[in-house]
Structures are given as structure tokens and as C-alpha cells.
Amino acid sequence: MSQSGPRPGRWRLVVVGGGSAAAIQVRRGDVPPQEVLVVAERLGTGMAFLGRSTLQSYAGELLLSGRSEELRAMMRAGDLRPSASEYDAYVQESLMRSGASVxxxxxxxIQKNAQGFVLSLRTPGGVRRQVYADGVVLATGSTPRRPPEDLRAAGALTYDVVHRELAAGSSRRWEGMSVVIAGAGNSAMQTASLMAPDARDVTILANRYVGMYPAESDDRFAWRAPSQLAYELVVKSSRECGRQPWNVPCVRHLVHESLEADGDRIRWRYRETSNLGVLGSHSTAGRCRHAQARRVGGEDADGxxxxxxxxxxxxxxxxxxCTPVYPPGELxxxxxxxxxxxxxRDAHGRTDVPGLHVTGACAGQRSVNETAPALTRAPAAPAQGREPELAVERATV
Known part of the structure; x- marks a missing residue:
């Protein structure tokens, strides 16, 4: 096929990704949806693995357009926040009804030539094809950050695996085990409360004390409603751990300095002076029967x-x-x-490759209500002679 001039399969804009950032780009961007092709392995948010868990944000903070009734239609009456599965359905519907082709x-x-971009695709059935675009927006989202190599070798899990196994009804591999969770944010706190009922004990190792929003922090990405349960368990653990009858799962929260796998042992270190706050004071040595710690480094080791x-x-x-994910390739x-x-990128999501833009997690945007469509600077008129793309059948999503 010739690379010059208008041709079948050419689009004014291709959006790569099928999540909330892609939906915002299509519905709020400066290219009419009818001139946009969305390419994704799956439609829906990357938070789908949370299943029926309630999301941190209120419904009004999660809108993909100005029409709140679209999300409300997916939610149970009276709820302030959607579940992950409800929001996943909302994102799918938003893209399917946007007017864009999918x-x-x-x-x-993805390659760039003088005429624009060439995207090489592989369908779920293994069919390979190419599409052509004047501009491309990467809205490919993120994936949970992987643990260091020594901990991977020791069998460390990413937190999404815990959610997926619980949703699938899998046996709790952590039953009766000590659970150590590395993380300072909502993911760590919520994972702790999910695993606590089956675990022997749970220790959250954070790099800082985050605090509850908005009581302890004005950062709206700090701990929010679902994290409150883990917060409460930490305080109760220090008061009830070891008592008879022992009714509360033991959860601790420490600001730590290191976590490593060393031979047949898992080791972590923390300073007493870093754990004098609200939760750390309940979790240091001597506070519960699971805090079996020893002082190291002598008297000059600052606790x-x-x-x-x-x-x-x-x-x-x-x-x-999480870390952003991108398509493979030299470009x-x-x-x-x-x-x-x-x-x-610049403030408008423009990369150093003209016509290639990023939005959502790829542009460092941390939430839906922080996500803005990339300024695509697409041509004023669509390319002619495009072969219409058939919309995806609902049953295949």
C-alpha cells in the first residue's frame, strides 16, 4: 500500500488504551470522536481487579464527561462511591457510546514517517494489520510496580495478585503466615485489611507516615475511607494482641529503612525515632506479641x-x-x-516526537479528576478516503 496521500485505514487520531484516560481523551479532546480510533487489548479501567471493592473517590470525582447520570446509572442507589466493577462498566460504556471507533x-x-504514524496491531485472534494516523495519544495506563529481584526470588507478590486471588475464590496462600506489605499508600492499607483475617499477623512497612485525608493531611491522595479499617486495626492490635480471647487480627504499621531477603530469612529495619507518631507508636517493639525485634548498631544507632x-x-x-506502561518498539x-x-512531555502532553502525545498515567496524572486530554494539534480537516472501522460488538468486550 502506498504511503503517500489519503488511503484506507488512515485516522486523524489513534488513542492507544481503553481505560479512563482514553475515554477522557475521546470525550473531551479537540478531535471529534468520529475521527478517532481507539485501540486497546481490553476496554475498561486498570482497577478492574479490585472487583466489588469500593473505590476511594466519590462519584463526582470520577466522571469522564460532564454527565453524572452516566456513572450513577451503573451504581447502587444511595452509594457515594462506585465499586471497581461498576466503574469498569462505566468506562466501557463511555467508550462504546462516545462515537469513536474501537x-x-x-x-x-509504532513508527513515524513523513506522512504520520504507522501502528502495527495484532488482534486477539492473531491477525496482524496496520493502521495509519496523523496523530497518536498514548493513554495506556499503569501496572503495579514490581518488587526488587531478591524479594521476587523469595516469592513476593504484587498487591493486585491478592485482589485477583480473593475475587477468584482461590485458597489463601497467606493463611496462618506472617504477611509483610511494602507500601505507604491506600493500596498497602487496603491490602492489609483484606489479608488480615486469614494471616497470622500483618506488618505494613511504609517509607513515610501518610495519614488520613482530610483530618491529618490535605493531600487528597492520602488515605481515604477504605483505609480507615487498617488504621483502626493497627491501634486495636497494640491493645488487644495477646489478650484472651484474642478477637482482633494483628496489623502493624512501621516507617522502615530496609526490607530484604537474606538467605532463608526476611529482614526489615526501622528506627524508633521514625515511629513515634499515631500508628508507629502502636507497632514498635514491645507493643504486641508479634513485634519480636532486636536493637542493632549499638547505642549510636539512633534506636x-x-x-x-x-x-x-x-x-x-x-x-x-504503579509504573506507566507503553507499547513496545524502537520509537x-x-x-x-x-x-x-x-x-x-510538556504541559499539553506533547512528547519530543511531533504528533505523539501522552495522557493519564503516562503523563504523570494521578487520578481521573486530574486527567486532561492531550492537546493534539491535529489537522483541521480529516484525511479523506478512510475505510470505516466497525464498532466493537458489545459481546466481545
Whole structure:
């Protein structure tokens, strides 16, 4: 097929991704949806693995357009927040009804030439095809951050695995085990409360004390409603752990300095001076029967404590946030990255490749109500001679 001039399969804009950022780009962006092709392996939010769990944000903070009734139609009457599954359905419906065309496929490569972009796709059935675009927006979301190599070798899980196994009704591999969760945010707190009923004990190892929003922090990404349960368990644990009858799962929260797998042991260290706040004061050595710690480094170690557990008695869960995901290929690999893994871009989501933009997690936007469509600067008129893309049948989503 010739690369010059208008041709079948050419789009004014291709949005790569099928989540909330893609829906916001399509519905709020400056390119009419009828001139947009959405390419995604799956339609729906990356939070779908949370299942029936209630999301942190209120419904009004999660809107993909100005029409609140679209989300409300997916929610149970009287609820202030949607569940993850309700929101997933909302994102799917928002894209299906947007007017954009949708193709379920994996992007295998993106190339740039003088006429625009060439995207190589592979469908779920293994069919390979190419589409052409004047502009591309990456709205590919993020994936849970992986644990360090030594902890992966020790069998560490990412927090989404816990949610997926619970949703599938799998046996609790952490039953009767000590659970160690690395993370400071809502993911760590919620995972702790999910695992606590079956675990021997749970220790959350954070890099800082975050606090409850808005009582202790004005950061709206701090702990919110579902995290309150873990917060309460930490305080109750120090008061009730070891009492008869013992009715409360033991959960601790420590600001730690290190966590590592060392031979047949899992080891973590923390300073007493870093844990004098609301939760740390309930979790240091001597506060509950599970805090079996020893002081290390001598008197000049500023209250440095170490705890170890046999490797075969511990399940480590990594809940330290997410990293953006991008399609493979040489062009993607050449893009400059920021320290947080996002692509270097300007305030409008423009990368150093003209016509290639990012939005959502790829642009460092941390929530739906912080997500803004990329300024695509697309041509004023659509390319002619485009072959219409058939909308995805609802049953295939």
C-alpha cells in the first residue's frame, strides 16, 4: 500500500488504551470522536481487579464527561462511591457510546514517517494489520510496580495478585503466615485489611507516615475511607494482641529503612525515632506479641531495630504504587523518560516526537479528576478516503 496521500485505514487520531484516560481523551479532546480510533487489548479501567471493592473517590470525582447520570446509572442507589466493577462498566460504556471507533488489538509497534504514524496491531485472534494516523495519544495506563529481584526470588507478590486471588475464590496462600506489605499508600492499607483475617499477623512497612485525608493531611491522595479499617486495626492490635480471647487480627504499621531477603530469612529495619507518631507508636517493639525485634548498631544507632522471620513463614506483598506502561518498539524506547518512568512531555502532553502525545498515567496524572486530554494539534480537516472501522460488538468486550 502506498504511503503517500489519503488511503484506507488512515485516522486523524489513534488513542492507544481503553481505560479512563482514553475515554477522557475521546470525550473531551479537540478531535471529534468520529475521527478517532481507539485501540486497546481490553476496554475498561486498570482497577478492574479490585472487583466489588469500593473505590476511594466519590462519584463526582470520577466522571469522564460532564454527565453524572452516566456513572450513577451503573451504581447502587444511595452509594457515594462506585465499586471497581461498576466503574469498569462505566468506562466501557463511555467508550462504546462516545462515537469513536474501537478495535480490540495489541499494539506491537509504532513508527513515524513523513506522512504520520504507522501502528502495527495484532488482534486477539492473531491477525496482524496496520493502521495509519496523523496523530497518536498514548493513554495506556499503569501496572503495579514490581518488587526488587531478591524479594521476587523469595516469592513476593504484587498487591493486585491478592485482589485477583480473593475475587477468584482461590485458597489463601497467606493463611496462618506472617504477611509483610511494602507500601505507604491506600493500596498497602487496603491490602492489609483484606489479608488480615486469614494471616497470622500483618506488618505494613511504609517509607513515610501518610495519614488520613482530610483530618491529618490535605493531600487528597492520602488515605481515604477504605483505609480507615487498617488504621483502626493497627491501634486495636497494640491493645488487644495477646489478650484472651484474642478477637482482633494483628496489623502493624512501621516507617522502615530496609526490607530484604537474606538467605532463608526476611529482614526489615526501622528506627524508633521514625515511629513515634499515631500508628508507629502502636507497632514498635514491645507493643504486641508479634513485634519480636532486636536493637542493632549499638547505642549510636539512633534506636535502630531489626526484625527477621523465617522465609517460609512470610508472604511479602509489594504495594508501592504503579509504573506507566507503553507499547513496545524502537520509537517508544527512544522517548526520554522522567525519573518516575513517565515520558518527558510538556504541559499539553506533547512528547519530543511531533504528533505523539501522552495522557493519564503516562503523563504523570494521578487520578481521573486530574486527567486532561492531550492537546493534539491535529489537522483541521480529516484525511479523506478512510475505510470505516466497525464498532466493537458489545459481546466481545
Amino acid at each position: 478495535t480490540l488489538a495489541r499494539v506491537m509497534d 535502630l531495630w531489626e526484625e527477621t522471620r523465617p522465609r517460609d513463614s512470610v508472604v511479602v506483598v509489594w504495594a508501592t504504587g 517508544m524506547g527512544s522517548l526520554e523518560r522522567e525519573p518516575d518512568g513517565t515520558v518527558r
